[in-house]
Amino acid sequence: MTLQIAIGAVLGYLISGGLALLLSRHPRWQRTLAFALLSAGGILSIAGGGLGLIGTTQTQTAALGLPWLPWHLRLDALSAFFSLLLGLVTLPAALYGFGYCREYDQDAQRRTPLYIFTGLFVGGMQLLLLADDAFSFMIAWETMSLASYFLVAFHHQRADARRAAFLYLLMAQAGGLAILLAFGVLATFGHGYDFTAMRLAALPPGWAALAFALAFIGFGTKAGLVPLHIWLPEAHPVAPSHISALLSGVIVKMALYGFIRVTFDLIGNVQWQWGVAVLLAGAVTALYGVLYALVQSDFKRLLAYSTIENIGIIFLALGLSIIYLGSGHPLLGALAFVASLYHALNHACFKGLLFLGAGAVLHNTHETNLERLGGLMTRMPWTGFLVLIGCLSISSLPPFNGFASEWLTFQSALQAGALESGVLRASIPMAAAVLALTAALSAMTFVKAFGVGFLGLPRSPHARHAREVNGSMRLGQGLLALLCLLLGVFPTLVVTHIAAVSRLLLQADLPSATAHGWLWLTPLAADKASYSAPLVFTGMLIAVAVWVAVYLLLRPRRQQEPVPRVPAWDCGFGGLTPRTQYSASAFSMPIQRIFRSLWYLEETTRESKPTFGIGQPAYPRYDVRVHDWIQVRLYEPIGQWVLAAAKRIGALQTGHLRHYLLYSLLTLVLLLWLLQ
Amino acid sequence: MNPTGWLLALLQTLLFVAAAPLFGAWIKRVKCWLQNRRPPSLLQPYRDLRRLFSKQVVLAEHASVIFRLTPYLVFGAIIMAATVTPFITLDTPTTAIADAIVLTGFFALARFFLALAGMDIGTAFGGMGASREMTVSALAEPAMLMMVFTVSMVASSTNLATVITSIEHQMVMTRPSLWFAALGFLLVIVAETGRIPVDNPSTHLELTMIHEAMILEYSGRHLAMLEWAAQLKLLVYAVLAINIFNPWGIAHSDGLAPLAIATALMAGKLMLFGTLLAAAETVLAKIRLFQVPVFLMLAFTLALGGMLCFIILEAG
Numbered sequence: 001m002t003l004q005i006a007i008g009a010v011l012g013y014l015i016s017g018g019l020a021l022l023l024s025r026h027p028r029w030q031r032t033l034a035f036a037l038l039s040a041g042g043i044l045s046i047a048g049g050g051l052g053l054i055g056t057t058q059t060q061t062a063a064l065g066l067p068w069l070p071w072h073l074r075l076d077a078l079s080a081f082f083s084l085l086l087g088l089v090t091l092p093a094a095l096y097g098f099g100y101c102r103e104y105d106q107d108a109q110r111r112t113p114l115y116i117f118t119g120l121f122v123g124g125m126q127l128l129l130l131a132d133d134a135f136s137f138m139i140a141w142e143t144m145s146l147a148s149y150f151l152v153a154f155h156h157q158r159a160d161a162r163r164a165a166f167l168y169l170l171m172a173q174a175g176g177l178a179i180l181l182a183f184g185v186l187a188t189f190g191h192g193y194d195f196t197a198m199r200l201a202a203l204p205p206g207w208a209a210l211a212f213a214l215a216f217i218g219f220g221t222k223a224g225l226v227p228l229h230i231w232l233p234e235a236h237p238v239a240p241s242h243i244s245a246l247l248s249g250v251i252v253k254m255a256l257y258g259f260i261r262v263t264f265d266l267i268g269n270v271q272w273q274w275g276v277a278v279l280l281a282g283a284v285t286a287l288y289g290v291l292y293a294l295v296q297s298d299f300k301r302l303l304a305y306s307t308i309e310n311i312g313i314i315f316l317a318l319g320l321s322i323i324y325l326g327s328g329h330p331l332l333g334a335l336a337f338v339a340s341l342y343h344a345l346n347h348a349c350f351k352g353l354l355f356l357g358a359g360a361v362l363h364n365t366h367e368t369n370l371e372r373l374g375g376l377m378t379r380m381p382w383t384g385f386l387v388l389i390g391c392l393s394i395s396s397l398p399p400f401n402g403f404a405s406e407w408l409t410f411q412s413a414l415q416a417g418a419l420e421s422g423v424l425r426a427s428i429p430m431a432a433a434v435l436a437l438t439a440a441l442s443a444m445t446f447v448k449a450f451g452v453g454f455l456g457l458p459r460s461p462h463a464r465h466a467r468e469v470n471g472s473m474r475l476g477q478g479l480l481a482l483l484c485l486l487l488g489v490f491p492t493l494v495v496t497h498i499a500a501v502s503r504l505l506l507q508a509d510l511p512s513a514t515a516h517g518w519l520w521l522t523p524l525a526a527d528k529a530s531y532s533a534p535l536v537f538t539g540m541l542i543a544v545a546v547w548v549a550v551y552l553l554l555r556p557r558r559q560q561e562p563v564p565r566v567p568a569w570d571c572g573f574g575g576l577t578p579r580t581q582y583s584a585s586a587f588s589m590p591i592q593r594i595f596r597s598l599w600y601l602e603e604t605t606r607e608s609k610p611t612f613g614i615g616q617p618a619y620p621r622y623d624v625r626v627h628d629w630i631q632v633r634l635y636e637p638i639g640q641w642v643l644a645a646a647k648r649i650g651a652l653q654t655g656h657l658r659h660y661l662l663y664s665l666l667t668l669v670l671l672l673w674l675l676q
Numbered sequence: 677m678n679p680t681g682w683l684l685a686l687l688q689t690l691l692f693v694a695a696a697p698l699f700g701a702w703i704k705r706v707k708c709w710l711q712n713r714r715p716p717s718l719l720q721p722y723r724d725l726r727r728l729f730s731k732q733v734v735l736a737e738h739a740s741v742i743f744r745l746t747p748y749l750v751f752g753a754i755i756m757a758a759t760v761t762p763f764i765t766l767d768t769p770t771t772a773i774a775d776a777i778v779l780t781g782f783f784a785l786a787r788f789f790l791a792l793a794g795m796d797i798g799t800a801f802g803g804m805g806a807s808r809e810m811t812v813s814a815l816a817e818p819a820m821l822m823m824v825f826t827v828s829m830v831a832s833s834t835n836l837a838t839v840i841t842s843i844e845h846q847m848v849m850t851r852p853s854l855w856f857a858a859l860g861f862l863l864v865i866v867a868e869t870g871r872i873p874v875d876n877p878s879t880h881l882e883l884t885m886i887h888e889a890m891i892l893e894y895s896g897r898h899l900a901m902l903e904w905a906a907q908l909k910l911l912v913y914a915v916l917a918i919n920i921f922n923p924w925g926i927a928h929s930d931g932l933a934p935l936a937i938a939t940a941l942m943a944g945k946l947m948l949f950g951t952l953l954a955a956a957e958t959v960l961a962k963i964r965l966f967q968v969p970v971f972l973m974l975a976f977t978l979a980l981g982g983m984l985c986f987i988i989l990e991a992g
Contacts (some may be wrong), residue, residue, distance in 0.1 A: 374798070375738065377741065377742060378738075392785075397784055397785045397788055398774075407778065414828055417829050422988070426983070426984060429822065429983055430980075432825065436818045437814065437817055440784070440810075440816075440817035440818075444810035444811065447791045448807075451791065451794075451795030451796070451803070452795065456795055456803075520772070527833055527838045528832065529775045529833060529834040531773075531778050535773045536756070539756055539759065539773075540752065543748075543756070544752075547748050563733050564735070565734075565735050567737050568736035568798065568893055569892060578798070581798050581799065582795065582800055583803075587803060587807045589807070590808060590811040590965065
């Protein structure tokens with residue numbers, strides 16, 4: 001039954017795309033039905049995922065695909081968890097999209113492909129979760145990749161969108177190839193393309209390591225691990241915002257799903273050395289992502305880099321899990337594994353929320369550049385408030401959800417003392433220190449994003465005239481914000497249910513995590529560490545109640561006139577303008593100066609002479625462009641090399657028929673000689 | 677869930693909040709003595725707070741709701757931190773609510789809103805203060821965590837009460853890891869609470885302010901709450917340092933005698949700690965902002981050294 005619900009979700013998504021094609025002449029109906037079906041699919045995904053997480057594994061064979069290889073479908077705890085995650089982001093994104101896409105009603109050429117590919121894209125992701133053989137897995141994977149290519153290329157009239165989409169496709173195909181090869185290795189030893197056969201296969205250590213490495217590279221490309229990340233900050237921001245939310249919130253989690261499926265489920269028997277590689281990649285990705293997020297001044301680009309950071313954190317925890325499992329500590333492995341999945345779920349919620357918020361800002365101000373925003377908190381109070389919740393969650397501040405999962409990650413890193421190897425015992429705390437730095441820099445990033453974007457004075461006429469967004473867009477954001485709070489306040493319940501996944505894959509449970517009731521999260525033992533998010537939240541509510549009581553008590557005594565408002569202190573220069581505020585690049589300047597060599601910075605300072613009068617200040621102009629170091633130092637040389645090689649080989653292509661005949665003859669002779 | 681425990685926790689928190697201005701006044705007094713000045717009365721901070729609370733609030737023109745909420749949120753978050761910190765007794769149910777990592781989370785929450793409030797008024801000072809505060813705290817975070825790691829590896833727990841009990845039963849003299857961690861933590865405290873040489877709480881010199889720049893536009897009760905929160909934060913950090921690295925005498929039960937002894941001992945230790953802090957502030961000059969990373973790197977290296985000491989020399 002549960003599996004049927006999940007299949008129903010796939011159908012819902014696909015029909016939403018199909019109907020959009022049929023109704024392309026009725027924009028209002030098209031939009032309403034497309035998003036209604038998308039929402040319905042989202043609800044089914046949530047239902048299927050939720051039931052699958054508490055229920056048992058279900059399988060089914062569908063008479064689709066190749067004659068000798070029908071599609072195997074399966075819903076176990078792992079796919080149920082990710083199905084839940086998919087639904088939890090798709091539903092708000094669909095509700096939001098209904099309001100967001102109103103502006104495309106006049107644009108028949110673009111809106112129909114948008115709805116069609118959205119349906120295909122989400123349907124592909126849901127199908128991916130159900131696939132139980134390599135064949136249907138790859139079909140779903142490529143459907144997801146190709147459909148999202150068209151979504152990234154939505155603003156195809158813009159050169160940067162075309163470029164981003166091409167880069168995305170290129171990297172997606174390269175990654176897909178690696179995944180295919182990994183399945184090839186597994187299928188060779190399992191004698192079959194269905195996952196059941198692969199699970200039973202006994203791989204020699206070398207081949208197992210090869211399959212792991214291929215899967216790590218393939219899925220790592222899709223997830224955006226450094227140095228395979230360069231497409232991500234280009235592709236995620238240029239899509240329409242509700243799609244950005246799905247790209248950043250969900251599609252990278254599909255890569256995580258694939259990685260977990262292949263590594264923990266199909267290969268099984270993990271080695272701790274793999275964990276070291278994953279841990280290292282995760283730590284580097286997290287730090288790299290946050291440092292780049294910090295210096296961005298485009299809101300959506302900043303969010304995309306922050307996705308890289310969070311993926312790093314998720315993989316860091318996963319690496320810890322592999323290390324613990326590989327060295328024979330299943331309990332600790334389960335703890336890190338649960339922390340990793342918990343953070344994946346949390347990231348889906350807060351990143352979805354933030355992209356929807358950035359979309360709301362874009363929708364009403366036509367700006368995503370922070371340097372041209374400001375003062376939106378008073379103009380768009382709902383969006384401002386909800387984005388603030390997203391910022392608090394992503395900065396891992398209690399009692400919101402980002403904190404709960406980072407806390408669990410820290411707790412699992414703290415258990416490094418249980419390991420035999422002294423090097424590991426010393427290096428895992430270093431990784432945790434990187435995580436601490438990452439978390440603090442992430443808080444700084446979002447103080448900047450919120451402080452510059454939503455507070456202060458508006459820096460452009462667009463921002464000055466911004467209005468609150470419509471109800472559908474507020475509802476979409478509100479749902480995700482509520483989730484961020486609930487996931488943070490009830491970590492014990494979340495952990496209990498995620499533990500079902502670790503029971504399935506690692507055969508290890510977390511009995512102690514909830515041993516003291518739902519109020520107390522005690523990952524290993526009560527005297528080792530405990531965190532009571534509900535009580536922290538209650539404490540905050542008590543504080544609010546006290547303030548309100550004091551306010552009401554004192555109000556009759558105070559004068560009834562409103563609090564006086566005066567100009568802020570301007571050092572006697574007179575007149576604060578939006579230009580005198582701290583800008584986004586000024587805000588990140590200290591960090592930029594401290595870690596200078598990690599960016600590829602292009603700084604220009606110009607000084608224009610005063611046009612009249614002596615003693616007038618000169619107007620210095622400072623411009624900074626941040627290029628991705630890895631792109632400049634690694635990819636561009638490779639790209640140039642490929643181009644140069646292609647040019648050399650291109651010399652063969654003379655355009656004369658006789659040359660081509662000669663090539664044919666030579667090839668023939670060569671083949672004959674080889675066959676001899 | 678024993679009511680005595682909760683009552684004790686409430687009383688302890690009240691004592692925390694009430695004693696915070698006094699601790700600040702003590703540091704000021706020692707500093708005055710060392711600098712040959714006449715100190716103000718120990719009650720002066722209380723008078724200042726009363727004065728500020730009775731004054732009218734004046735808001736900056738463009739301040740949004742964040743600016744008005746921040747003092748309450750900051751004060752609330754720091755009180756939360758005080759609630760979960762063992763002060764004179766370990767026998768409270770509140771210490772289990774949050775461990776050392778959650779405690780740093782509370783401070784981070786307060787800092788987040790303070791920085792936002794700084795940016796809310798749309799002046800250059802606010803943004804400057806916010807940017808610098810976040811920079812310093814971001815660099816202090818790894819050192820702080822490494823200290824927590826070292827201590828919790830020694831005690832194999834991050835729960836403050838367990839850590840303190842465990843350290844009480846150990847020979848600290850033979851644990852170089854704890855010495856290193858303590859030194860690192862002292863540097864972190866200086867950075868996190870904005871004392872000399874990282875920041876100067878009594879300066880209003882435009883280019884060197886960090887904390888003060890963020891709260892420049894606050895007045896009346898808002899300012900009072902922020903001042904009080906800053907004093908409380910300093911006291912919480914001081915108590916943490918004392919109770920983690922020198923916990924002897926802390927009460928384990930709710931009997932009157934152990935509590936009285938613990939209170940007296942804690943007062944003495946705090947006076948000593950304040951004296952040290954004042955002496956350090958007298959002999960040191962404030963460093964440039966871009967020297968702060970070096971300072972915090974030292975803190976991190978010390979804490980890391982502590983952890984390596986534990987792994988190499990003490991573990992097993």
